[in-house]
Amino acid sequence: MEKIVVNNAQLNYRFTPWDEKSFEMDTREIMSVEYQDENDLAQLIEEFEKTLKSDTLVYFRQDSNDQIAKKILLTHGYYIAEASLQIKLTKVNKVDFSKIYRNNLEIDEQINEEDIKQIEDIAYHSFNYSRFHEDPFLDIEKSRIRYANWINDLIEQGKKVYVYRQNDEIISFQFYTVENNKADLILGGSKEGYGMMTLYFFSTFMSDLQKKGIKKMETMISASNIGILNTYMSFGYTNERTFFDYHKIINISKRG
Amino acid sequence: MDLFQIKPQTWESTFFDKSICDIAFDKQTLCTKDINILKEQLFFTLKEAENTCDLLRLSFSARNSCLFSIAQQLGFEVVEIRMVHRTYIDSSDYQDTEKHFDGTIRIANISDQAAIFKLLQEENMNFHSRFKNSAYFTYEQGMNYYGHWIKQALSSEKSSVIVYEYKNNIIGFMSFLESPEEEGSPVYRVGLTGISKKFTGKGIYKQLDSYLYSIIPVPNFYLYNTTHIDNIAMLRNYSKRRKSLYQTEYILYYQYDNSVDESL
Numbered sequence: 001m002e003k004i005v006v007n008n009a010q011l012n013y014r015f016t017p018w019d020e021k022s023f024e025m026d027t028r029e030i031m032s033v034e035y036q037d038e039n040d041l042a043q044l045i046e047e048f049e050k051t052l053k054s055d056t057l058v059y060f061r062q063d064s065n066d067q068i069a070k071k072i073l074l075t076h077g078y079y080i081a082e083a084s085l086q087i088k089l090t091k092v093n094k095v096d097f098s099k100i101y102r103n104n105l106e107i108d109e110q111i112n113e114e115d116i117k118q119i120e121d122i123a124y125h126s127f128n129y130s131r132f133h134e135d136p137f138l139d140i141e142k143s144r145i146r147y148a149n150w151i152n153d154l155i156e157q158g159k160k161v162y163v164y165r166q167n168d169e170i171i172s173f174q175f176y177t178v179e180n181n182k183a184d185l186i187l188g189g190s191k192e193g194y195g196m197m198t199l200y201f202f203s204t205f206m207s208d209l210q211k212k213g214i215k216k217m218e219t220m221i222s223a224s225n226i227g228i229l230n231t232y233m234s235f236g237y238t239n240e241r242t243f244f245d246y247h248k249i250i251n252i253s254k255r256g
Numbered sequence: 257m258d259l260f261q262i263k264p265q266t267w268e269s270t271f272f273d274k275s276i277c278d279i280a281f282d283k284q285t286l287c288t289k290d291i292n293i294l295k296e297q298l299f300f301t302l303k304e305a306e307n308t309c310d311l312l313r314l315s316f317s318a319r320n321s322c323l324f325s326i327a328q329q330l331g332f333e334v335v336e337i338r339m340v341h342r343t344y345i346d347s348s349d350y351q352d353t354e355k356h357f358d359g360t361i362r363i364a365n366i367s368d369q370a371a372i373f374k375l376l377q378e379e380n381m382n383f384h385s386r387f388k389n390s391a392y393f394t395y396e397q398g399m400n401y402y403g404h405w406i407k408q409a410l411s412s413e414k415s416s417v418i419v420y421e422y423k424n425n426i427i428g429f430m431s432f433l434e435s436p437e438e439e440g441s442p443v444y445r446v447g448l449t450g451i452s453k454k455f456t457g458k459g460i461y462k463q464l465d466s467y468l469y470s471i472i473p474v475p476n477f478y479l480y481n482t483t484h485i486d487n488i489a490m491l492r493n494y495s496k497r498r499k500s501l502y503q504t505e506y507i508l509y510y511q512y513d514n515s516v517d518e519s520l
Binding site (some may be wrong): 064065074079080081082083123134135136137171223224226229230233234236237238239241242244247 | 287291318319321322324325326328329334337339382433485486488491492495496498500501502503
């Protein structure tokens with residue numbers, strides 16, 4: 001993690017080579033800002049932008065209630081590309097998943113090379129909502145490639161995964177991590193045309209997490225993704241926080 | 257044909273004493289257009305409206321997300337993100353016999369107007385609204401708007417307000433409106449809902465919602481509930497009451513100060 005410090009304020013950012021590979025330009029993600037007032041934040045943003053050496057896509061997910069960040073980012077040429085909701089399910093042990101949807105699919109936690117190719121294919125074709133997919137200034141094809149590439153990154157990072165197969169074909173998948181009895185649901189989806197299976201798959205893997213002693217589950221969903229938000233709500237998930245994803249494509253050559 | 261049309265809003269313009277205009281467009285096809293053409297056309301619309309409108313409003317479903325970023329790049333500000341819920345209610349599924357808090361609920365009448373407004377004003381209730389945004393409306397304009405809303409809800413044949421009373425004080429209310437049928441079923445829309453901060457977390461929303469179902473004259477109907485994306489407490493209420501998210505709506509404003517930036 002890199003940082004910019006101005007007075008007592010700090011901006012933390014990171015290089016995101018996995019996104020550079022897909023978008024074929026430099027990319028930076030601002031991870032957090034700590035500031036006292038508008039001037040501090042404005043200076044942080046300006047100092048951060050001075051570090052950019054070539055055309056760069058900058059993105060920053062920040063609490064939507066942060067009105068100072070909204071004001072300063074908008075006046076510095078950033079735009080909100082996506083609104084998202086952080087949702088959580090608490091008291092997991094009290095949920096009877098079988099009463100919500102069937103939860104007896106045969107799921108697997110092991111995947112092979114052929115499975116990975118199929119999951120990449122689902123990730124490429126089945127996602128239409130994300131901080132990248134919803135930004136019309138980014139090539140949608142590159143956003144799809146980014147999601148397909150993400151699968152391999154998740155596997156290399158050793159993230160856990162559930163899959164559901166029919167006739168040796170991957171229909172649904174869900175990557176997740178577990179820490180302190182809390183499951184963070186990172187990325188999941190179903191093959192195109194199998195949307196109904198998502199309900200049963202969710203019910204099944206959430207039941208399995210419950211059996212493993214998970215007390216809380218959490219995920220982040222685009223506010224535009226109505227279908228999947230309703231699916232989570234049907235399991236009792238509730239909203240925790242809302243975020244705006246700010247983007248700016250900084251054209252260094254034009255800036256001179 | 258122009259992709260965007262300017263639609264002056266007569267009632268709001270008179271009420272707020274500024275010329276407010278909507279921008280209309282074909283919601284089905286807009287995002288199939290080239291993004292640079294869209295941006296150029298919206299820019300020309302801004303120029304065209306410059307002499308007739310003080311404030312431009314652009315509202316659309318998140319399905320038209322192409323417009324979201326383009327409009328912001330041209331100087332529109334996101335003033336509301338509304339989570340619209342549309343739920344088919346079978347009131348027999350919501351029989352609520354549990355008494356959570358010892359108050360009474362009744363249908364309000366016009367004599368309750370001042371008390372409801374006082375609650376709204378004193379509590380500066382925890383709801384996000386573009387009418388509370390000081391960049392566009394004064395505090396008085398915003399409050400007058402809500403005062404008018406309450407009066408209309410209490411006096412119109414198609415709408416009503418229910419109030420929650422505790423020790424002879426109104427501590428909560430919910431307005432609702434009958435709308436045209438959809439898919440052969442009656443439709444009701446919940447408008448403004450407010451609960452005194454001192455009494456939140458006591459199940460009052462649930463009681464108001466249940467009472468609403470009990471006074472709607474049919475057992476099955478569509479109910480619309482809308483709140484801002486930041487209103488976490490209300491969104492949680494909706495989840496608990498099994499409301500179904502229908503669409504996310506963006507509302508953006510463009511306020512003319514001097515002139516439109518000449519650069520695209």
